[in-house]
Amino acid sequence: MHDAIIIGAGHNGLTCAFYLAKKGLKVAVLEAAGTVGGAAVTDEFLPGFRNSAAAYTVSLLNPTVIRDLELERHGLKVVLRKTDNFLPGDGDYLLAGRGGLTRREIARHVKADGEAYDRYIAELEAVVPLLKKWLLKAPPEVGAGIGGLPKLLGLGRDMVGLSTKEIRIVHDFATRSEADILNRHFEGDLTKALFGFDGVVGNFASPDAPGTAYVLLHHLFGEAAGVPGAWGHALGGMGAITQAMAAAAREAGVDILLNTPVEEVIVDKHRAAGVVAGGKAWRADVVVAGVNPKLLFDRLVPAGAVEAEVEQRMTNWKCESATFRMNVALAELPKFTVLPKKGNHHTAGIIMAPSLDYMDKAYVDAKRDGWSKQPIIEMLIPSTLDPSLAPKGKHVASLFCQHFRYDLGPGRSWDSERDKAADAIIATVDSHAPGFARSVLGRQIHSPLDLERRFGLIGGDIFHGKMGLDQLFSARPMIGASNYRMPLPGLYLCGSGAHPGGGVTGAPGHNAARAVLADRRPWKRRR
Numbered sequence: 001m002h003d004a005i006i007i008g009a010g011h012n013g014l015t016c017a018f019y020l021a022k023k024g025l026k027v028a029v030l031e032a033a034g035t036v037g038g039a040a041v042t043d044e045f046l047p048g049f050r051n052s053a054a055a056y057t058v059s060l061l062n063p064t065v066i067r068d069l070e071l072e073r074h075g076l077k078v079v080l081r082k083t084d085n086f087l088p089g090d091g092d093y094l095l096a097g098r099g100g101l102t103r104r105e106i107a108r109h110v111k112a113d114g115e116a117y118d119r120y121i122a123e124l125e126a127v128v129p130l131l132k133k134w135l136l137k138a139p140p141e142v143g144a145g146i147g148g149l150p151k152l153l154g155l156g157r158d159m160v161g162l163s164t165k166e167i168r169i170v171h172d173f174a175t176r177s178e179a180d181i182l183n184r185h186f187e188g189d190l191t192k193a194l195f196g197f198d199g200v201v202g203n204f205a206s207p208d209a210p211g212t213a214y215v216l217l218h219h220l221f222g223e224a225a226g227v228p229g230a231w232g233h234a235l236g237g238m239g240a241i242t243q244a245m246a247a248a249a250r251e252a253g254v255d256i257l258l259n260t261p262v263e264e265v266i267v268d269k270h271r272a273a274g275v276v277a278g279g280k281a282w283r284a285d286v287v288v289a290g291v292n293p294k295l296l297f298d299r300l301v302p303a304g305a306v307e308a309e310v311e312q313r314m315t316n317w318k319c320e321s322a323t324f325r326m327n328v329a330l331a332e333l334p335k336f337t338v339l340p341k342k343g344n345h346h347t348a349g350i351i352m353a354p355s356l357d358y359m360d361k362a363y364v365d366a367k368r369d370g371w372s373k374q375p376i377i378e379m380l381i382p383s384t385l386d387p388s389l390a391p392k393g394k395h396v397a398s399l400f401c402q403h404f405r406y407d408l409g410p411g412r413s414w415d416s417e418r419d420k421a422a423d424a425i426i427a428t429v430d431s432h433a434p435g436f437a438r439s440v441l442g443r444q445i446h447s448p449l450d451l452e453r454r455f456g457l458i459g460g461d462i463f464h465g466k467m468g469l470d471q472l473f474s475a476r477p478m479i480g481a482s483n484y485r486m487p488l489p490g491l492y493l494c495g496s497g498a499h500p501g502g503g504v505t506g507a508p509g510h511n512a513a514r515a516v517l518a519d520r521r522p523w524k525r526r527r
Contacts, residue, residue: 010038013290015509042239319459463502
């Protein structure tokens with residue numbers, strides 16, 4: 001008998017397990033795959049070539065989680081990109097990075113955009129700290145009555161002191177499109193593309209869609225190697241993060257069982273009382289799920305265990321990030337037409353989407369045709385920072401691509417189109433760096449369907465559910481259940497389908513553990 005069973009050894013499941021075990025609970029993590037990590041794993045996809053298989057870069061991992069789990073002591077080392085971003089355009093390029101590089105580059109393209117950048121950063125400084133305060137808190141529960149007052153008062157306190165202008169800025173970023181905001185500030189297409197990329201990462205939407213401004217913000221919460229807003233690389237790939245988490249969890253006393261897929265949540269006397277895995281019943285006081293909430297209620301919670309309305313809402317939970325993920329082994333570094341020499345730009349996030357109009361066209365084409373023939377691509381070449389990933393003189397590259405629909409329509413399947421789409425992605429990179437296609441020695445492909453099959457990402461959604469306005473904050477995963485307590489007593493949610501949402505943050509795992517521990521207080525149990 002365990003105090004808690006965790007479904008899934010992804011980064012949030014491992015984080016939650018650690019916090020529970022440190023408070024003396026007997027915890028078991030049951031994982032379907034043969035390794036820990038969920039979508040944060042490192043594969044050897046070609047002999048001698050290793051890379052992160054799905055999640056691919058570090059910034060959003062919460063500093064509190066890093067510190068509490070002592071991830072560095074358990075082997076995690078994060079190094080910074082030498083240049084944060086590189087955008088090749090038509091005859092020119094844009095670089096972004098620390099030490100004033102971003103502003104200088106923006107002003108080089110359009111002088112007035114340099115001052116506009118200062119104003120834009122000032123707006124971000126008004127809203128990002130406010131949102132960061134709620135990363136490690138449950139959002140206010142709508143309809144919670146007097147019990148929800150402390151959270152509502154807390155939100156009110158955080159808003160006190162903001163000027164009317166600052167409140168307008170918060171409202172704009174929470175509700176408007178990124179195109180609205182970026183077009184208001186900037187003239188240069190590459191500058192708008194630099195910031196606009198964050199609004200469509202894992203988000204099947206046009207930059208003109210309301211809500212994309214919030215998704216943009218969601219990618220600005222983080223830091224790497226202690227540098228706010230920076231992006232970095234975990235030496236050994238993203239699997240190094242979850243291997244360190246697993247080591248911390250095991251040291252705290254957590255049992256981690258691999259190749260143990262959960263088949264059903266046990267419901268006894270109207271509460272979750274364990275799981276069935278491998279035909280065996282695992283009894284526990286509570287069950288904490290690190291999976292997509294749609295998967296949880298459609299496949300694992302028995303029919304009739306929750307109200308019909310809850311079942312219907314979870315059946316209708318929207319899942320589609322339209323993400324296609326590739327790794328390639330390279331014989332040499334790509335030579336970009338606009339910047340052909342080897343340099344720090346090869347360590348950057350290389351964004352191949354030179355304007356908001358380009359991003360909109362990629363969305364429109366995918367909506368009409370299933371996937372974009374000229375996709376939005378961010379390419380990283382982590383072997384420039386971590387030579388252990390490839391043989392000497394060779395390299396690996398991650399290709400994170402939008403927009404590729406999960407459902408291609410009648411008579412079409414990703415099993416028959418995945419290689420064609422991969423060819424189009426490589427051709428797009430080759431158009432910026434001639435010779436790239438010839439340098440590819442091998443590739444690993446994860447279409448949206450592959451992401452679902454391998455990682456349990458329903459609809460191929462990397463965030464466990466769309467990050468739209470109707471699925472955020474107090475509505476994630478539904479109103480009345482945003483505090484990690486599901487509408488079945490004893491069942492909790494610790495994955496990215498809970499607040500604050502997707503990315504390798506550890507925040508949902510941290511917050512879910514706090515909810516479990518709060519409910520184990522003696523007065524709570526008596527009530």
